[in-house]
Amino acid sequence: MPLFIVPFLLALDQVFKLAAIQHLSSGSKSAIPGLLDFTLVYNTGAAFGLFTGGAQWLSYISVAVGFGILYYLYRNPRLSRVQTVALSMIAAGAWGNAIDRIGRGSVVDYIDMTTNVAPIRDFPIFNLADMCVVIGVALLLLPQRRRKW
Template sequence: MPTVLVPLLLTFDQILKLWALETLSPVPKPLLGDLLYLTLVKNTGAGFGLLQGKASLLGWLSLLVGAALLYLLAQKRYAPLFTLALSLIAAGALGNGIDRLGRGWVVDYLDLGTPIPLLANFPVFNLADVYVTLGALLLLFAPRRRKRAF
């Protein structure tokens, strides 16, 4: 599964980023009412404004994490949910790593426009970030090993 899933996820992430670069601007454009906007942001750091200007360092770190996860996935078979979680994180890390090393910044375009206090100032993000977040959440619930049949 990861041999097919990671490249598919990575390709979809990169296609959406190219679309965002061609279509969007820094001016927010409503997608789901006041809940979600499309806003082009060139992020030279990590989430929440951390490590601005450190794209190269973050890019190599992202590629290292993605490659390490691909290596783990290739070594043995894990439970399906665990495999999905690692695949999502690998694709997200590789997607943002490619941006950082190729462009010098990450293409972000998903902008929460909600007035909910905790989310009101949430940073603009992208599909690769969603992959990493979903993968991390799945890791909390995923069994690592496959159940053996008796």
């Protein structure tokens, strides 16, 4: 299953980033007024603006994490479907941002939550690869049901 998920999410992530570069260079575009805008930002660090300027070493870590996860999936074929999807999403997200860091020197972010709702009012701009990592981690944190044989 990860053989399909990882390349699909990687390709989708890069297509969205290329579209953002092409269509958002002149400024933000509102998708859902008061909730969601698309704004082009180049992030030279990690999530939430941490480690600004650390693109090179972050790219090495991202590549290693992606390969480590795929190796783990290969060595553990009896993982649940949810675990396999979650780990595949994390690997795709890590590689998606690594591709940016290696190829562009920064990560292309474009999803901008524009709302006055307190918890997400100042939420950082992010991308599909970031979403893959967050959703993958959230899936891993869900309680797993064990099959009774």
